[in-house]
Structures are given as C-alpha cells and as structure tokens.
Amino acid sequence: METYTLMVLLLAATIRVATPLLLAALAGMFSERAGVIDLGLEGKMLGAAFAAATVATVTGSAWLGLGAGMVTAIALSLLLGFACVTYRGNQVVAAMAVNIMVSGLGPTLALAWFNLGGQTPQLDAAGQRFTAVVWPWSQSARETPFPGLLYAELLSGHNLVVYLAAALVPAAAWLLYRTRFGLRLRAVGENPQAVDTAGISVTGLRYQAMIISGALCGVAGSYLSIAASSGFVRDMTAGKGYLALAALIFGKWRPYPTLAACLLFAFTDALAVRLQGVALPLVGVIPVQFILALPYVLTVLLLAGFVGRAVAPRAIGVPYSKEK
Amino acid sequence: MIISSRFSSWLIAVLVVTTALAAGAKDFSPAIVYDFGGKFDRSFNQSASEGAARFTTETGTAVREFEITNAAQREQAMQQMARRGATIIVAIGFTQASAVEKVAKQFPNVMFTIVDAVVDLPNVQSVNFREQESSFLCGMAAALASKTGKVGFIGGMDIPLIRKFALGYVEGAKFVNPSAEVFQNMTGSTPAAWGDPTKGAELAKSQFGRGADVVFHAAGATGIGVMQAAKDSGRLSIGCDSNQDYLHPGSVLTSAVKRVDVATYKAFLDAKNGTWKPGQIVLGLAEQGVDYSYDEFNRAVLTPEMKQKIDAAKADIISGKLKVSEYKVQ
Numbered sequence: 103m104e105t106y107t108l109m110v111l112l113l114a115a116t117i118r119v120a121t122p123l124l125l126a127a128l129a130g131m132f133s134e135r136a137g138v139i140d141l142g143l144e145g146k147m148l149g150a151a152f153a154a155a156t157v158a159t160v161t162g163s164a165w166l167g168l169g170a171g172m173v174t175a176i177a178l179s180l181l182l183g184f185a186c187v188t189y190r191g192n193q194v195v196a197a198m199a200v201n202i203m204v205s206g207l208g209p210t211l212a213l214a215w216f217n218l219g220g221q222t223p224q225l226d227a228a229g230q231r232f233t234a235v236v237w238p239w240s241q242s243a244r245e246t247p248f249p250g251l252l253y254a255e256l257l258s259g260h261n262l263v264v265y266l267a268a269a270l271v272p273a274a275a276w277l278l279y280r281t282r283f284g285l286r287l288r289a290v291g292e293n294p295q296a297v298d299t300a301g302i303s304v305t306g307l308r309y310q311a312m313i314i315s316g317a318l319c320g321v322a323g324s325y326l327s328i329a330a331s332s333g334f335v336r337d338m339t340a341g342k343g344y345l346a347l348a349a350l351i352f353g354k355w356r357p358y359p360t361l362a363a364c365l366l367f368a369f370t371d372a373l374a375v376r377l378q379g380v381a382l383p384l385v386g387v388i389p390v391q392f393i394l395a396l397p398y399v400l401t402v403l404l405l406a407g408f409v410g411r412a413v414a415p416r417a418i419g420v421p422y423s424k425e426k
Numbered sequence: 427m428i429i430s431s432r433f434s435s436w437l438i439a440v441l442v443v444t445t446a447l448a449a450g451a452k453d454f455s456p457a458i459v460y461d462f463g464g465k466f467d468r469s470f471n472q473s474a475s476e477g478a479a480r481f482t483t484e485t486g487t488a489v490r491e492f493e494i495t496n497a498a499q500r501e502q503a504m505q506q507m508a509r510r511g512a513t514i515i516v517a518i519g520f521t522q523a524s525a526v527e528k529v530a531k532q533f534p535n536v537m538f539t540i541v542d543a544v545v546d547l548p549n550v551q552s553v554n555f556r557e558q559e560s561s562f563l564c565g566m567a568a569a570l571a572s573k574t575g576k577v578g579f580i581g582g583m584d585i586p587l588i589r590k591f592a593l594g595y596v597e598g599a600k601f602v603n604p605s606a607e608v609f610q611n612m613t614g615s616t617p618a619a620w621g622d623p624t625k626g627a628e629l630a631k632s633q634f635g636r637g638a639d640v641v642f643h644a645a646g647a648t649g650i651g652v653m654q655a656a657k658d659s660g661r662l663s664i665g666c667d668s669n670q671d672y673l674h675p676g677s678v679l680t681s682a683v684k685r686v687d688v689a690t691y692k693a694f695l696d697a698k699n700g701t702w703k704p705g706q707i708v709l710g711l712a713e714q715g716v717d718y719s720y721d722e723f724n725r726a727v728l729t730p731e732m733k734q735k736i737d738a739a740k741a742d743i744i745s746g747k748l749k750v751s752e753y754k755v756q
Contacts, residue, residue: 107635108635108636111636114635115628115631118628119628209495220464220466221464221466221647224654224673233658234658326624330624331627331650331654332654333650335621335650336464336495336621337618337621338621338623338624340624372632375611375628375629375632376632376636378611378612391584391615394615
C-alpha cells in the first residue's frame, strides 16, 4: 500500500517535471523537421520565463504573462530564423548567441526594472500564476486507493499548462503527419530542392516552423516561471532546453517516442529526488552524488547504446540556397 | 613605436599619480563580495547586504558591492577592490575561501573578513556560526507543530555546512519526539543548487507526498520554491538565514536566523574604529549570532506553548546543559 502510494506520487511528479521538457522538445521537433538545428530552445524558454514573470507581475494576469512569454519566444525564434534562414548563418553559433544573450539580458532587465538582483518579484496574488486545477470529487476519490488515488493524483491537481502540453502531443502528430502543411514541413527538412522545385517557398516554411517552435518554447518558459514556481530567477531553465533536445533525438524526431523520452527523463529526475536518503534493499543508502548524477548518466547511456540509429532530417543544419 | 612608447610613459605617469592619490587619501573604503544567489536571495546574501546597508546609513560611508555571476569573478573582484584602495573587504560565503586566501596574501595591508569559512592568515578574520544550535530549535518547532510526526529538510548544495544544519535539525526534532521521522534532501552538488526554486518546490512536494507537514530549507534562493510549495499545499515551512516569516505569513512557522548582517556590520564598524582583529570568531546562540525568529508574521502558527519549550531548550544550550552535536567531516 505504501509502495503503491509512493509510486503514484512519483508518477505525478514525473508529469510535472516532464511538462517543460515535452513542450520544448515539440518546439524543437518543428524547427528541426524543417531543417533548422534548434539549440536555441534553452534561450527561448529562458526569455519566455522572464517575459511571463514580468508581465504577470505588472498586470497581475497569468494569461497575459503566458501571452507575453509566447510573443517573446516567437521574437527570439524569428531572430534566429533571420540569422540562419535568411542570412544562412551557422545555426549552432546563432543559437548559442541567442542563449547567451538571453541569459544575460533577463537578469539585467530584471535588475533595472525591479531592483531585486536579477529576479522578478514573487508572484503571490491569485490570478498571477497558474495554480493546480482540482477536478471534481478528487478529494473524496482519494479515499479509495484504486482507481481513486490515480484519479486524484495523476489526472487531477495539475495546472492548466500540464493539460495543454498533454493535448499538444496528438495535435503535433496530426499537424505533422496528417496535413499538407506537415508534409511540406517534413519535406523541407529532407529535401528542400524538391520543395523549391514544386514552387513552395523554403524560406517561408522554415519561418513558419520557427514561429511554431517559438510559441511552444514560450509556453514551456512560462510554465517554469508562472506555473511551476513563482517568479523568474537567473538561469532558471538550468539546461532543460538541452535535455529536451536530447529527448527529441532519443525520440527520433517523432511526437510519441519524444513524449516517451521526456517522460523517461522526467521519471529519472523525479526518482532521483525521492531516492535520496532512502535505504534500498541489498545496497542500503546510495550516496547523494550518485543519485544526482543518475538522470545524466542514464541519458548518456540511452543515447549511446539503446537509441539505435537516430536518423536526423537529411537537410538539418544546411542553409538552403537556390544557386547551389 | 614612438607614439606607443610615449603613450605608455604617459599611462605610467597617470597610474603613478592615481596610486599616490589613492594611497595618500587614506579614506576608509569598505567593500563586500556576495556569493552565488545574489544580494536579493531573501536569505543568506540578503542578510549580509542588510548589514552593509545599516553601516552605510549609520556612518554615511558607502560600501562598494560586487555580485558574482561566475566563479572566476571572485578573485578578480577582490583584486580590483583591493587595488582601488579598499580598506576592508568582506567576503560572503565559503566558496570565497580560496580567493580570499590568494588575494589576502597579495594585499597584506588590506583587511579581509570571510563568513562561513576559515582562512588562517594574519590579515584575515574568519566568522563562523553555530548553525546547528538554531537548526536544533527549528527542529524542535517542526516536531512540535507536526501532526504526522514526519518533518522534512531541504538543503541547497551538498556541503558540510548544510549537513551541519541538517544534523542540528534532526537532533532538535528527535529531542521533542524521539520517534519523529526526518526526510532529508539536497538540491544538488554544484553552486547552481542555491538558485533552483523549481527543483526546491519539487523536492518539497515529494516530502509532503511522503507525509511530512513541516519543511525546513537551508538552500538560499532555492528555498523560495520550497516555501511557495508549502504555502500552495497548505503545509508549514521554516525559513533560513534571514528572517523569512514575512514571505508567507501563516505558512512560515519560524526562521533559523543567522546574523550575517551583524557580522558584516560589525566587521565594517570595527575596521572603521580600528578595533578590527584577525583570527577566528564563532557565533552561536549565546553570542546572539544565531536564533529562531518570532514576530507578528508567525505568531499565529508558533503557539506560546511551543515557544515556551523552545525558549527552555535555548536557555539550556546557552548554559551548556544541552549539547548539540556539530557535524564533522569524516
């Protein structure tokens, strides 16, 4: 019974931790499927986290905060597109430039506007954050372990962004595989010449992909600052953008396997949190340092050994020019 | 070549003049270097900045400040300050120890005060606190307030200093309720662990899931997430370093206050008055260097009965009747 409860709580934590990863990985999927390497996920999320927290503080509305986060991330995404689609710059360098710029700009603006050492004020009042949505009868459902506890902990009690992220996976799959736009988008990442020959704008499609990527990163970043925690702090993405990219590769650039990869990464992270100081059978208490390294070790092992051949979109990283 | 050599001789002349001015002026010039987490972490560094601010308002002398954003800046910042004629440099945090050691040797005439570490040099004053004593009292408060008999501890970076907090807390909780269960989590093993509120909130939620209803953080800005999670889940939290009761009135049980502000203020004031001495200073409950907080924000949750028991233990610790163990690195 105790183990069952712990397991359910662990899965609930997995969902919370996976949300920003999943949103960022889906964002990366659109831009990478269109042929643009998206190392800028980290920076776009961080920019969105800052903008969302700032606007939520000033206006007192979480929704306006979310909107501002998305607009900011789209703007950063377009900036990246401008550098590496229009001007055919090196995609990795341009993305790193965006990441570094945002990581400095956020705290600098926060310092200038709020004078709190690079943080935004703590969001407290109702409506400034997305808080947990409690589904009907979840309190009474808690009494019965199965399926009541599953209902109360896994389905109920998350914030809106979590549900949005879950809904976005089938939506992304549909868009990518069932629509004309999706077909063209995938084609532009595999064989841009063919798309161009068919009379469709490669640049246009790549920009559309960057806009979608920006919007999703915007939601991911806003989740960090106005849903999961209450305000922006320096470098609060803490490498989640890169981890999302790893999940995307692990999921072979497909929506559902990417979802599985994000859940796995989040599970190891949630497990690491709970394994600390717990005596396990046979081995006893595992040193904290080992547990903290666990998600990363697992990532390396999985990516190195178990992922099989991850075939990237063929035209990824190659700026398109008609003349060649 | 002529231009450049002329330029460099001009540069040297300017340098000589400015150094002479700096040396000649003999103005009292205090400086402070904050640690990761920043001046406004509402916790450890903020306490130091309040001490510096108090010194400035009382004496009218401005304090030069530096907030580091990466590890390499510590040494540079201290060297810059020393070179520009700082009389005393206060370094906040144990991570500054090696930088202080190096720069203090380069500038033997500058006074250095380091908080939370020991640097054994003739021009360095090392201020340390007996955090285990205030943590003990907070552990007592947690166990007294807990209905489940399970309480939590969330540390920032996994270092001996934070283990010191944890040990005192556990002893305090067991002192009240020998069968109390204490869950312990560390946020990480790098300095990034001081500024990750999302992880802090997640750790707190995991402890609440296991049945804890009071959680104590010693995690700098990460603790902001811990306290937010406690408020969101309707549990109690215990603040650290600064008095954090005001952050969520009614949800913060008390705070393990560490008077870094007093240490900072005193270092500056002593240096100004010429009474500053190098060597080691250790501040505990008896010296009022550490304490637990009780004010209008937590009066509703920390009942008079709890306060009475905590105050009795506090008196016993001060008189030496009650010993709190200190964490020793094996």
